[in-house]
Amino acid sequence: MSVFGGMSKGERNRIKIRVRTAMATQTQVEGRYLGGLATPGDGSPLIDAYRRH
Secondary structure, three states, rough: OOOHHHHHHHHHHHHHHHHHHHHHHHHHHHOOOOOOOOOOOOOOOOOOOOOOO
């Protein structure tokens, strides 16, 4: 069973690398935003869109 576990772990790592590489390529080529926190280009702080005004 440990042989299958090692093969499974290797396959997961290959998939992880392939997906991350594809996402990074999409970001560069297509200008996609993949999420996460980002500051505006002018350096101003983020505005919390969910905060009550």
